[in-house]
Each structure stands twice: as C-alpha cells, then as structure tokens.
Amino acid sequence: xxxxxxxxxxxxxxxxxxxxTAKQVAELVAQGVQPGIAVIIVGEDPASQIYVRNKNRKAxxxxxxxxxxxLPATTTQEELLAxxxxxxxDDQIHGILVQSPLPKQINEPLITMAIDxxxxxxxxxxxxxxxxxxxxxxxxPVANTPRGIMTMLKAYDVNPAGKTAVVIGRSTIVGKPMxxxxxxxxxxxxxxxxxxxxxxxxxxxxxxxxxxxGITHLISGEDIKPGATVIDVxxxxxxxxxxxxxxDFDSAQGIAGLITPVPGGVGPMTIATLMQTTVELAKxxxxx
Ligand SMILES: Nc1nc(=O)c2c([nH]1)NC[C@@H]1CN(c3ccc(C(=O)N[C@@H](CCC(=O)O)C(=O)O)cc3)C=[N+]21
Ligand SMILES: [Mg+2]
Numbered sequence: 373x374x375x376x377x378x379x380x381x382x383x384x385x386x387x388x389x390x391x392x393t394a395k396q397v398a399e400l401v402a403q404g405v406q407p408g409i410a411v412i413i414v415g416e417d418p419a420s421q422i423y424v425r426n427k428n429r430k431a432x433x434x435x436x437x438x439x440x441x442x443l444p445a446t447t448t449q450e451e452l453l454a455x456x457x458x459x460x461x462d463d464q465i466h467g468i469l470v471q472s473p474l475p476k477q478i479n480e481p482l483i484t485m486a487i488d489x490x491x492x493x494x495x496x497x498x499x500x501x502x503x504x505x506x507x508x509x510x511x512x513p514v515a516n517t518p519r520g521i522m523t524m525l526k527a528y529d530v531n532p533a534g535k536t537a538v539v540i541g542r543s544t545i546v547g548k549p550m551x552x553x554x555x556x557x558x559x560x561x562x563x564x565x566x567x568x569x570x571x572x573x574x575x576x577x578x579x580x581x582x583x584x585x586g587i588t589h590l591i592s593g594e595d596i597k598p599g600a601t602v603i604d605v606x607x608x609x610x611x612x613x614x615x616x617x618x619x620d621f622d623s624a625q626g627i628a629g630l631i632t633p634v635p636g637g638v639g640p641m642t643i644a645t646l647m648q649t650t651v652e653l654a655k656x657x658x659x660x
Contacts, residue, residue, distance in 0.1 A: 407654035408437035415445035467493030520641030541584030593623035
C-alpha cells in the first residue's frame with residue numbers, strides 16, 4: 373500500500389505561536405512595557421519591501437510597537453551604523469532587524485556586529501551564534517527560520533534525538549544554526565552543500581532532511597528516504613513566477629512521511645518566530 377505523506381501546516385503552527393505571542397504582548401503591555409521592533413531596510417528591492425511590510429503588519433496586529441526605517445540604496449556604512457546606534461539606545465525598541473540583502477557598499481558582518489546582542493532579533497550576532505553552538509544556558513536569540521523549524525517538528529511530534537538529520541545549505545541564517553539546533557536536540561547531523569559529493573545519496577540517509585539552497589527542486593522523491601520528514605526552506609520562483617521550493621513537492625508524495633509546502637510551510641513560521649523572539653527580548657531586557 374502506498375504511503376500517505378502528511379503535509380506540515382506551517383500556517384496553522386504559526387497561528388498557534390502568534391496567539392501565544394499576542395497574549396504575552398498583552399501581559400507585558402499591562403506591566404507598562406510594549407515590545408518594540410525596528411526593521412531597517414536599505415534600498416527598494418521589491419521582494420524585501422513585501423517581507424518588511426508583512427513583518428510590520430504582523431507586529432502591529434499582535435499589539436507591538438513596530439518601526440520600519442526605509443533608507444535609500446545609496447546609504448553609507450557610517451549612516452547605517454549611526455541608525456543602529458540610535459535603536460541600540462532606544463528603550464522602546466527591543467528587537468532590531470536589518471533586512472538582507474544589503475547594497476554592496478555596506479559591510480554586512482560589520483552591521484551584524486553593531487547590533488546590541490540583546491536586541492539582535494535575528495540571532496545573527498557572533499555572541500548569540502556562539503551561545504547557540506555551545507548550547508549555552510540562559511536566554512538569547514536564535515535565528516528564527518531554524519528555530520521555527522524546530523517548533524514545527526515539535527508540533528508534529530518529530531523528536532530529532534537519535535535520528536539522522538541532513539541539512540543541505542551552510543548559510544549563517546539557516547544551515548549552520550539549523551545544524552546546531554538539531555545537534556543540541558541530539559540528532560546525528562550532516563551539513564551538506566554545493567561541494568558535497570554524492571549529495572543526493574547523502575540526502576537519502578536523512579530521517580530529517582532540511583533543504584536550504586535556493587536551487588529549485590534540487591531534491592525529488594527518489595532522493596528521499598521513505599518515511600522521512602522533509603523541511604523545504606526554499607523560496608524560489610518557477611518559470612511562471614510562482615513561488616516554489618528546493619524540493620519537488622509532487623514527487624515526494626507517497627515517499628516522505630511528512631513534508632512542508634512552499635508557500636505555507638517555513639515562511640509563516642519564520643515571521644511568527646520573529647515576533648516570538650521580539651517579545652522574549654522585551655521580557656529579558658534589563659532596560660525596560
Ligand atoms: N535580517 C533578515 N531577517 C530575515 O528573517 C530575512 C531577511 N533579513 N531577508 C529576507 C529573508 C526572507 N524572509 C522571509 C520570511 C517569511 C516569508 C514568508 O512568509 N513566506 C510565505 C509566502 C510569501 C510569498 O507569497 O511571497 C510562505 O512561505 O508561505 C518569506 C521570506 C525573511 N528574511
Ligand atoms: Mg546555503
């Protein structure tokens with residue numbers, strides 16, 4: 373009998389996370405603290421504009437204070453650093469996000485380092501990455517896409533402990549923190565990437581397969597271990613301009629045990645987790 377592949381409903385899990393966040397916002401507001409997020413966007417990249425608008429809308433809907441700072445594409449490194457310093461010092465702002473990509477004249481790692489680690493809502497500052505990798509005790513922000521993926525796995529009772537996990541992609545924003553989270557959750561983790569030999573054979577060893585490459589339909593059903601949990605982080609455009617993933621969703625049917633769709637999987641969870649992190653930063657802040 374053919375296997376039935378269950379679809380992981382990222383929108384539904386995101387809704388649960390957002391409901392919890394809204395409650396926590398209300399509690400904090402009652403204590404006189406309104407969680408605040410500042411999103412800085414440099415330039416007019418249309419996709420980035422849409423994401424930033426969505427984040428602002430969600431933050432406002434959840435009762436947070438939300439600022440979008442639109443800067444021209446010609447903004448200098450010094451100007452951007454000055455604006456970050458402004459929000460670092462602003463007690464109404466608990467989370468600062470500098471939308472990527474940034475124009476070429478901006479040194480991105482330097483910008484990441486300039487954000488107060490306690491306001492680093494993306495979890496990209498080396499101080500926070502270091503805490504994640506060392507599985508440091510206490511509170512600190514963790515990259516929202518991989519963290520949201522962990523929340524989805526939990527919601528679907530997928531426990532990584534003892535499982536073989538393969539993460540395809542080694543970016544700072546997804547692959548590396550994903551590998552750290554899965555390692556901390558006691559999975560046996562392989563990080564594969566564009567230089568990996570026999571990539572598809574490696575993928576097929578995975579009980580949990582996370583694909584974050586930006587290569588449309590890199591992985592298809594034949595590369596998936598029967599019954600595996602497949603997480604598609606891809607946000608690719610197909611030949612008709614339609615949003616699609618790094619996994620050929622249709623060919624995974626009947627092979628994967630669980631799979632995230634694109635759209636409606638990882639994307640909504642990223643936004644919900646970003647909001648969750650903002651509230652946590654407000655809660656943890658000693659500058660209320
Ligand atoms: N500093 C920084 N932090 C980020 O977190 C960050 C960033 N820069 N730059 C750009 C990427 C992209 N990103 C997305 C989040 C949600 C969806 C999302 O909600 N996607 C919907 C569909 C959206 C659509 O239809 O286009 C979904 O997958 O269902 C997409 C993309 C956050 N990013
Ligand atoms: Mg990558």
